[in-house]
Amino acid sequence: MKPIQVGLLGIGVVGTGTFNVLKRNQPEIQRRAGRGIEITMVADLDSERARAIVGEGVAVVNDARAVLANPDIDIVIELIGGYGIAKTLVLEAIAAGKHVVTANKALLAVHGTEIFAAASAKGVIVAFEAAVAGGIPIIKALREGLTANRIEWIAGIINGTTNFILSEMRSKGLDFADVLKEAQRLGYAEADPTFDIEGVDAGHKVTIMSAIAYGIPVQFDKAYVEGITKLSAQDIRYAEQLGYRIKLLGIAKRRPEGIELRVHPSLVPSKRLIANVEGAMNAVVVQGDAVGTTLYYGKGAGSEPTASAVIADLVDVTRLHTADPAQRVPHLAFQPNAMSDLPILPISEVVTSYYLRLRVADQAGVLAKVTGILAEADISIDAVLQREADEVDSDSASQTDLIILTHDCQEARMDAALARMQALPTVLQTIVRIRKEELA
Numbered sequence: 221m222k223p224i225q226v227g228l229l230g231i232g233v234v235g236t237g238t239f240n241v242l243k244r245n246q247p248e249i250q251r252r253a254g255r256g257i258e259i260t261m262v263a264d265l266d267s268e269r270a271r272a273i274v275g276e277g278v279a280v281v282n283d284a285r286a287v288l289a290n291p292d293i294d295i296v297i298e299l300i301g302g303y304g305i306a307k308t309l310v311l312e313a314i315a316a317g318k319h320v321v322t323a324n325k326a327l328l329a330v331h332g333t334e335i336f337a338a339a340s341a342k343g344v345i346v347a348f349e350a351a352v353a354g355g356i357p358i359i360k361a362l363r364e365g366l367t368a369n370r371i372e373w374i375a376g377i378i379n380g381t382t383n384f385i386l387s388e389m390r391s392k393g394l395d396f397a398d399v400l401k402e403a404q405r406l407g408y409a410e411a412d413p414t415f416d417i418e419g420v421d422a423g424h425k426v427t428i429m430s431a432i433a434y435g436i437p438v439q440f441d442k443a444y445v446e447g448i449t450k451l452s453a454q455d456i457r458y459a460e461q462l463g464y465r466i467k468l469l470g471i472a473k474r475r476p477e478g479i480e481l482r483v484h485p486s487l488v489p490s491k492r493l494i495a496n497v498e499g500a501m502n503a504v505v506v507q508g509d510a511v512g513t514t515l516y517y518g519k520g521a522g523s524e525p526t527a528s529a530v531i532a533d534l535v536d537v538t539r540l541h542t543a544d545p546a547q548r549v550p551h552l553a554f555q556p557n558a559m560s561d562l563p564i565l566p567i568s569e570v571v572t573s574y575y576l577r578l579r580v581a582d583q584a585g586v587l588a589k590v591t592g593i594l595a596e597a598d599i600s601i602d603a604v605l606q607r608e609a610d611e612v613d614s615d616s617a618s619q620t621d622l623i624i625l626t627h628d629c630q631e632a633r634m635d636a637a638l639a640r641m642q643a644l645p646t647v648l649q650t651i652v653r654i655r656k657e658e659l660a
């Protein structure tokens with residue numbers, strides 16, 4: 221059988237990896253897919269650079285629409301990124317009857333409903349393994365491997381840049397801004413790292429996972445997203461003394477009232493495997509009712525790791541594109557007519573435990589006042605740590621840090637208690653509140 225022909229839109233880092241791995245492993249891939257898979261056309265604005273990467277024998281154009289117009293191309297890989305022209309081209313590719321493979325998490329998390337509807341109407345596949353956690357086959361695991369389960373929760377380190385920054389802050393005792401500069405110098409963080417450090421990239425990825433896990437539409441606009449920019453080395457140190465590490469987690473959790481969908485820094489017990497995922501690595505823990513806890517670990521970015529996921533999708537599409545669309549695995553794991561309308565819960569309704577740090581006047585009765593407010597709010601305390609004045613990063617020996625770990629409570633209740641504590645004249649700085657996940 222003739223190889224299936226693929227058109228590639230955008231040949232940057234991941235596109236180059238995809239081209240090279242596909243070429244290098246073609247015999248293996250062919251044995252798995254049942255026929256060859258060849259990138260025969262590449263569109264990139266920098267066609268000279270593209271030509272240097274792909275060599276002769278591959279058509280190089282700078283107009284992506286030339287790829288969409290080519291009737292010999294069955295699959296289009298979109299590696300442009302973003303919501304702009306990428307969205308237009310993906311919708312045009314679908315309209316032209318092409319299957320689409322994309323790594324574009326932002327596009328799917330925000331416009332996925334429209335894109336999957338268009339693909340279903342046209343009977344084509346939109347595959348997106350590379351959109352979440354790079355080379356880790358987490359989409360396949362959630363959609364197919366765990367299909368017997370009611371997924372209870374997912375918690376993932378799904379942004380390598382922020383995990384690298386947090387690892388460096390912890391191991392070197394440095395503050396966020398210093399590590400960010402170093403990460404940019406080393407090329408780990410983008411020149412504009414906003415999407416990474418503000419949690420947006422992780423928010424896109426956990427939104428996609430939530431849709432597959434619970435059969436709900438992608439709803440990035442309802443996700444709670446908080447990044448790592450306000451974390452201090454001091455809190456990382458205190459957390460460690462209490463047996464925790466701080467990680468930026470993407471969390472999707474099923475509750476009877478709805479789905480919690482959130483990204484924020486979280487304390488995680490140091491003894492959990494995921495707490496020990498360091499540097500730019502990614503990991504996702506999935507809790508299913510039948511399987512229990514499963515953990516997926518690997519490179520969440522990079523040229524060939526991400527290419528690994530892109531090519532896995534190419535093989536899937538090659539195997540399935542002639543199948544009756546009704547017999548294929550649904551885009552979001554659940555049949556489109558069986559989607560759930562379970563709401564995404566606002567952050568005020570999230571239930572979790574907390575780490576609190578209060579800089580207080582070191583006077584009699586201060587601790588009693590603080591714990592009294594928590595008791596009145598029915599918030600149960602798990603642990604309290606008071607640092608000696610000389611351990612506190614302060615010139616004044618009359619101040620101290622109170623660190624409190626709580627048991628689970630609703631966020632709205634914690635907000636109200638925090639407002640009361642903050643109003644105490646003996647609380648001298650803005651209270652630090654970091655959520656805590658036991659992941660038990």
Ligand code: HSE
Pocket residue numbers: 378379380381382416421520521
């Ligand atoms: N910028 C992402 C990260 C990789 O740092 O993990 C692509 O999603």
